[in-house]
Amino acid sequence: MSLFIYNSLKRAKEKFEPLHPGMVSIYVCGPTVYGHAHLGHAKSYVSFDVVVRWLRHSGYHVKYVQNITDVGHLTDDADEGEDKISKQARLEKTDPMEISQFYTRSFYEDMDRLNVLRANIAPAATAHIPEQIALVERLLATGHAYEVNGNVYFSVESFPGYGKLSGRTDQEALQSGIRVEMRSEKHHPSDFALWKKAEEGHLMKWNSPWSIGYPGWHLECSAMSMKYLGETIDIHGGGMENKFPHHDCEIAQSESVTGKPYVRFWMHNNMVTVNGIKMGKSLKNSINLKDLFKETDPLVIRFFILQSHYRSQLDYSESAIKASTTGLEKLHETRRRLRNQKPGTAGFDVEPFLKRFTDAMDDDFNTPVAVAVLFDLSKAVNAALDRSEGISEESRQQSEAFLHTAGTEILGILNKSEQAFDNNNLQIGKKIDGIMEILLEMRTQARNNKDFALSDKIRDRLLGVGIEIKDTKDGVSWSTKSGT
RNA sequence: GGCGAAGUGGCCGAGUGGUUAGGCAGAGGUCUGCAAAACCUUCUACAGCGGUUCGAAUCCGCUCUUCGCCUCCA
Numbered sequence: 106m107s108l109f110i111y112n113s114l115k116r117a118k119e120k121f122e123p124l125h126p127g128m129v130s131i132y133v134c135g136p137t138v139y140g141h142a143h144l145g146h147a148k149s150y151v152s153f154d155v156v157v158r159w160l161r162h163s164g165y166h167v168k169y170v171q172n173i174t175d176v177g178h179l180t181d182d183a184d185e186g187e188d189k190i191s192k193q194a195r196l197e198k199t200d201p202m203e204i205s206q207f208y209t210r211s212f213y214e215d216m217d218r219l220n221v222l223r224a225n226i227a228p229a230a231t232a233h234i235p236e237q238i239a240l241v242e243r244l245l246a247t248g249h250a251y252e253v254n255g256n257v258y259f260s261v262e263s264f265p266g267y268g269k270l271s272g273r274t275d276q277e278a279l280q281s282g283i284r285v286e287m288r289s290e291k292h293h294p295s296d297f298a299l300w301k302k303a304e305e306g307h308l309m310k311w312n313s314p315w316s317i318g319y320p321g322w323h324l325e326c327s328a329m330s331m332k333y334l335g336e337t338i339d340i341h342g343g344g345m346e347n348k349f350p351h352h353d354c355e356i357a358q359s360e361s362v363t364g365k366p367y368v369r370f371w372m373h374n375n376m377v378t379v380n381g382i383k384m385g386k387s388l389k390n391s392i393n394l395k396d397l398f399k400e401t402d403p404l405v406i407r408f409f410i411l412q413s414h415y416r417s418q419l420d421y422s423e424s425a426i427k428a429s430t431t432g433l434e435k436l437h438e439t440r441r442r443l444r445n446q447k448p449g450t451a452g453f454d455v456e457p458f459l460k461r462f463t464d465a466m467d468d469d470f471n472t473p474v475a476v477a478v479l480f481d482l483s484k485a486v487n488a489a490l491d492r493s494e495g496i497s498e499e500s501r502q503q504s505e506a507f508l509h510t511a512g513t514e515i516l517g518i519l520n521k522s523e524q525a526f527d528n529n530n531l532q533i534g535k536k537i538d539g540i541m542e543i544l545l546e547m548r549t550q551a552r553n554n555k556d557f558a559l560s561d562k563i564r565d566r567l568l569g570v571g572i573e574i575k576d577t578k579d580g581v582s583w584s585t586k587s588g589t
Numbered sequence: 590g591g592c593g594a595a596g597u598g599g600c601c602g603a604g605u606g607g608u609u610a611g612g613c614a615g616a617g618g619u620c621u622g623c624a625a626a627a628c629c630u631u632c633u634a635c636a637g638c639g640g641u642u643c644g645a646a647u648c649c650g651c652u653c654u655u656c657g658c659c660u661c662c663a
Contacts, residue, residue, distance in 0.1 A: 116593095136663070149663035177661085189661070272592050273659075322661080344663035349592080351662095375594085376657065385662060412612070413602060418595080418656070425601050428613035435612085438626065465603095473603050477611035484628085491620095491628055557622060564624080575626045582626090 108163060110340070111416060111469045113348065113371040114270055118469055123339045124369060129165045130334040131157065132368075134326060134343035134351070135227070137174040138208035139193040142215045143391040144406070144421060145344075145377045145384050151407050152374045152415035152470075153342050154221040158515050159466050170333050171224035172326060173212075175205035175231050176309055176319060188319075191308040201309050205231075215394040218403040220517040226333050230325040234311045237320040237328045240362065241299045241313075249361040253290040255302035255316025261295045264357040270371060271349035297354050299324055323354035327367070331359065341368040345375055374415040381420060392421060401426055408433045408518045411472040432480075433518060437584070439483040440512070440519060442490060443505050445582060449495020455503045458482045462511050472516065479512055545574070545581050 108121040123129045133153045136146055150171075160167045177189030194201045213223070230237075241257050244250035249263045261267040268274040302316035310317050330338055336359070343352060352371065359367040377384045377392075384391050397406060409429040413419045458478055465474035486504055489496050496504070512519035544563055551560040564574050567583070575582050 134663075137661080143663085145663045147663085152663095268592090271658075275591085342663095345594085346658060346662060349658060350660095374663070376663075378656075381656070383657065383662095387662075409601090416594090417602080420601075422601080424613080428601060431614095432612045435626095442627080471603075473612095474610075477603070480611055487627055488629090552622080555622075561623075568625085573625070576621070576624090577626070578620085584626095 108159075108467045109469055110370050110372065112369075113373045114368070119370070121339075121370065123165065124337060127164070127166055129160050129167045129340065130338040131160075131167060131169050131340040131342065132326070132330040132334055132338055133169070133171045133224070133341070134347060135172040135174060136212055137177060137189065138205045138212060139177055139190045140208060140386060142212050142394050143384060143386070144394065144397065145391065146212070147215070147219055147394055147406060148377050148410050148415075148419055149342075149344055149374050150216055150221050151219055151410045153372075155411065155472060155516060156340075156342070156372070156415075156470055157222065158517065159470060162510075162515055168226075168334060169224040170226045170228065170330065172329055173205070173209055173227055173229045174322075174325065175201075175209070175229050176322070176325070177201070188307065188309055194308065205229075211395075215398075215403075218398060219394075219407050220404060220520055228329045228333065230320070230329075231309070233325060233329050233332070234320065236332055237324045238300075238311075238313050240324060240328045240331075240358065241315075241320075243362045244299060244358060247362060249358070250299055251292065252315050255318060256290065256298060257300040257315055257321075258291055258296040259299050259321075259354070259358055259361075260292060261297070261357065262293055264361050266360070267295070267357050268349070268353050270353045270356060273349055273353070297321060297323065297350065299358065323351055323358065326351075327355050327359040330355075330367075331363070336363040336367070337365050338368055340370045340372055342372040342374065345373040348373060372415075375418045378418050378420045380422075384421065401430065402433075404518055404520060405430045405433055408476075408516075411516055411518065412476055414469075414471060414473055416469075436479055436483055436508075436512065436519060439486055440505070440508050441582065441584060442577075443486060443501060443508065445579070446490055446495065446501060447579060448498035448501060449490075449493075451489065451492065451494040451496050451500070453486065453489050453496040453500035453504060455482070455500070455507045458485075459507055459511075462507075466515070475511065475516065476518075479508070479516075482507065541572070541583055545583065548574075549581065 109118045110121045111117070112119045131153075133150075136142060153171075157167055157169050175190065177191055177193070188201075190201045190204050194204045197204065209229075216223075241250065244259065245252065245257065248260075250257050250259050252258075266274075298321035300313055300315055300318055300320055302318040303310035307319070310319050330341070341352070341355075356367050379390045379392065382388065382390060394403075394406075405426065406429075409426055410419065412429060412432075458481065461481075462475050462478045465471040465478060468474075482504070486496070508519065544567070548560045548563040551557070551563070567574060571585050573584055575584070
């Protein structure tokens, strides 16, 4: 089976073949950096992280571009609003650059903890003003745009396919029922700004042939996507809420100048909801990742996200997170058992699991099914290990390799080192391993002497500090509990 | 009003015509000094009403409900 991707533009799954054999170009809309990242960002970037990982695993050379939007788009109506980053700068009594730098770092901190790999190129919008101006000039030259009073607008009537992504193709019909369009300088109500003249007191502004101002918010993605990936790219990803107008505008302005398809596969990930309502900063119901990480292992959050499909809404609740914590721990437990097990004699066939996993991922990145395969493997492995024959060293290695490839390299959920001590704490980890050895030896001695009061005290006190002891047929093992 | 998505068991969440999704929680059992972990068994489903079909959670129609977009948004 080959890879099939749901293409939002066609509203159907299509067989994926890159434009240039062996090479995949992918652009994903990045965050606007005026606040800490929330769970919605996590869902988006974890989802596309897995997409990229799977493409690479499938043998493609992937060039992944994810922008940083450090020009704040307008908060209210296009005329009345204030730049979000400028607003935040005013609130924090600093300047916009400091705001965007601060929250960019914050964003990467959170993504690193979620085990999201960095994009190959992370271009900032403010670093590409000349490219954006050049794009506007091309649009003016080709008659797709017009200038009025220092503002430049894209003329939607000049691009017949406008709205094809979102299905909003009938511009006349769209005008009835929507808010009254106040601005009269536009030729058509659906026309959108490419360049805006800066109002009095506007902090972020640049010189341009038309006015001292700032770029329209759809422009950056087109300019940077085409600069780094070419005029036609394989995949463009983003949140569903950006289909219209953002992505439709990108298509219009890009295809107007190139005459070529802008994007071959559009991928849109769905929203995170809280009690069924979309999570959003403006709705004041967003779950800040830094807060969430205080209570929950970031990899549990990643696992929680991957347990649903990227095109499905994901409803957040504490009980759902708790269920994921326990579930992920189960997978860790299996890996631990597999590693520590003494070789047996029976064979164990990993192939069917590998095939099911591959099929799931090839079917539009169906991570919930892929995760289910890991659980099925876990169950089968545990059952096999419970039998007296155990499993052979070869099978043990194969199972472990599969778990590593699928769970660690592709899904990125089994990246916690076995005893939960990461590389930074390796030395301390070794010492704790030694201490645990002593404690477990003492406990075993107590148990042999039927001094259960002492042995249980050791067990309970360790549990109190987040270390769990497990008595198995093959001896005693221990692990740290998730989130501790 | 327009465009789009969806309603699955206590909760989360896959599945598009016939075959166990999976996880968490619950019940019983095996194991254990007792637990935990693990394993085995097991209970709660496909919003409603029609229709197509030998057969529908899955296709069609209607109804109800929810959500997203149409303003910045992952």
